[in-house]
Amino acid sequence: xxxxxxxxxxxxxxxxxxxxxxxxxxATGYPSLFWYxxxxxxxxxxxxKATKADDxxxxxxxxxxxxxxxxxxxxxxxxxxVSDSAVYFCALSDQNTGNQFYFGTGTSLTVIP
Amino acid sequence: EAGVVQSPRYKIIEKKQPxxxxxxxxxxxxxxxxxxxxxxxxxELLIRYENEEAVDDSQxxxxxxxxxxxxxxxxxxxIQPAELGDSAVYLCASSLDGLAGGDTGExxxxxxxxxxxx
Numbered sequence: 001x002x003x004x005x006x007x008x009x010x011x012x013x014x015x016x017x018x019x020x021x022x023x024x025x026x027a028t029g030y031p032s033l034f035w036y037x038x039x040x041x042x043x044x045x046x047x048x049k050a051t052k053a054d055d056x057x058x059x060x061x062x063x064x065x066x067x068x069x070x071x072x073x074x075x076x077x078x079x080x081x082v083s084d085s086a087v088y089f090c091a092l093s094d095q096n097t098g099n100q101f102y103f104g105t106g107t108s109l110t111v112i113p
Numbered sequence: 114e115a116g117v118v119q120s121p122r123y124k125i126i127e128k129k130q131p132x133x134x135x136x137x138x139x140x141x142x143x144x145x146x147x148x149x150x151x152x153x154x155x156x157e158l159l160i161r162y163e164n165e166e167a168v169d170d171s172q173x174x175x176x177x178x179x180x181x182x183x184x185x186x187x188x189x190x191x192i193q194p195a196e197l198g199d200s201a202v203y204l205c206a207s208s209l210d211g212l213a214g215g216d217t218g219e220x221x222x223x224x225x226x227x228x229x230x231x
């Protein structure tokens with residue numbers, strides 16, 4: 001079946017530190033991969049996505065590369081800011097299951113000045 | 114452009130009472146989803162609509178949960194009677210076209226309705 005496993009939190013970093021949040025997946029077909037972000041008091045919103053192997057999604061300084069060989073989609077940012085404090089969800093969508101989305105459990109990030 | 118609108122934002126009820134949540138998706142989005150998000154967890158699909166048809170309701174507890182999407186636009190999710198374990202955030206999302214055939218596009222989420230059952 002399809003599933004997403006992501007790094008457990010919470011994660012606390014100092015401003016300008018390097019961020020990595022690990023995400024691995026299991027899928028029956030060839031999924032698209034996503035990172036969604038949930039800022040305090042807001043709904044989930046798409047951060048970035050990649051639709052095929054070796055694609056790199058990027059947005060707001062965040063990057064993630066679709067690695068089929070390691071079934072991973074790790075989120076990285078070179079220098080985090082206080083405003084990046086949020087919960088980050090890795091997700092996949094698989095055509096074989098009618099494009100149903102599968103979400104990880106979320107990783108809470110707090111960036112301190 | 115208006116986003117996905119949900120109401121109410123917060124609801125506190127006693128167990129065994131009914132509750133209903135409303136969702137207005139982004140205009141033109143054919144696919145509408147209801148998710149439940151428990152504390153510290155990711156969203157879990159309850160039901161998905163393609164226009165007015167429920168195409169995936171396998172995770173909806175049908176003994177107490179019901180949903181409808183009349184005219185393929187707004188949707189209502191109802192719980193009757195509510196149980197303590199139903200306390201969660203109920204998220205509505207929409208997408209332009211969720212049908213298999215190539216689109217794996219973005220889900221647009223509302224802010225959610227937080228339910229507390231006492």
